[in-house]
Amino acid sequence: MNRGLLGIAAAWMALGAWLFPHDARAETEVDVALVLAVDVSRSMDPEEQELQREGFMEAFRSPQVHDAIRNGMIGRIIVTYVEWSGVEYQQIIVPWTIIDGLESAMRFADGLSSTPIGRVRRTSISGAIDFGVKLLEQTGVQAMRRVIDISGDGPNSSGRSVMAARDEAVAKGITINGLPIMLKRPSGFGDMEHLDLYYRDCVIGGEGAFTIPVRERQHFANAIRTKIIREIAALPTDSLIQMAQATSPASCPEGDRGPYRWDRN
Structure with missing residues (x-):
């Protein structure tokens, strides 16, 4: 092929790229990369753990979640499901x-x-956050937003400071949301009465961060579905979640090792 023909071919290729843009990166772009980090410490009884797992299964089977994904700017997400407890236990249940x-x-x-x-001792929210950050660095895709979704029924009781883990994740542009599980009244050493405030003040962080507390078993599945939709669609927080902001702040160090460090979880 002579230079003239090569020039014509190159011109046509350039024109085609302009008329029909196709960036190879678009195949690896997603609206959100979402780590679902789920507490399986022994403070969660088997029924609560089943409710939690079933709530996530129901969420991803629901038309509302499918619509939220489809209506995103790109129309797809990447998600992984992790169970965690102590500082050394984070188990990937479903990979990216x-x-x-x-x-x-x-x-x-x-x-x-x-x-x-699984059911394992202790509760390391900081370990779950650190593990989630590592996973978000291994997606192989370009995500418009990166989110770690923490659900659990108690404060940080092992590992490093949850606030340090949160702040490092937020500094990397990651949002941490929370689902504090408050189905049982505090009854022993290490229990926390206002777990929702602890999550709000000590666990979540980043742009658009929010918590949705679960206080009734029958609301479990709906709370998880609402949270997933909110995370996928990046919806603004509503008045239900903002109501707690009028209360006094939680004391983060109290639930971060120290007096609240205990072995039964």
Whole structure:
């Protein structure tokens, strides 16, 4: 092929790229990379753990979540599901999975149903956050937003400071949201009565961060679905969540080792 023909071919390729832009990076872009980090410490009784797992399965099977994914700017997300407890226990239950429609969402939910739930001692929220940060660096995609979703029923009781872990994650542009589980009244050493305030003041952080407390078993699935939709769609916080901001702040060090360090979890 002579230079004249090569020049014409190059011109046509350039024109085609302008008329029909296709950036290879678009194939690896997602609206959000989401780490679902779920507490399986022994303070969670088996029924609560089942409710938690089933709530996430139901969320990814729900049309509302499918619509939220489809209506995103890109129309797909990447998500992984991790169970955690003590500082040395973080278990990937479903690895990073691209969800871009009904079938992939249902496959993710089915993956959750096929793995037994662990029960391990202690509660290291800081360990879960640190592990989530590592996972977010291994997605292989370009995410418009990066989110770690922490659910649990107690304060940080092992590992390093949860505030230090949170602040380092936020400094990397990561948002941490929370689902404090408050189904039982505090009854022993290490229990925390206002876990929602602890999550609000000591755990969550980053742009648009929020918490949705769960206080009734029948509200578990709906709370998880609402949280997932909010994280996918980056919706603003509503008045239900903002109400707690009128109360006095929680004392983070109290639930971060120190007096609240105990072994039964």
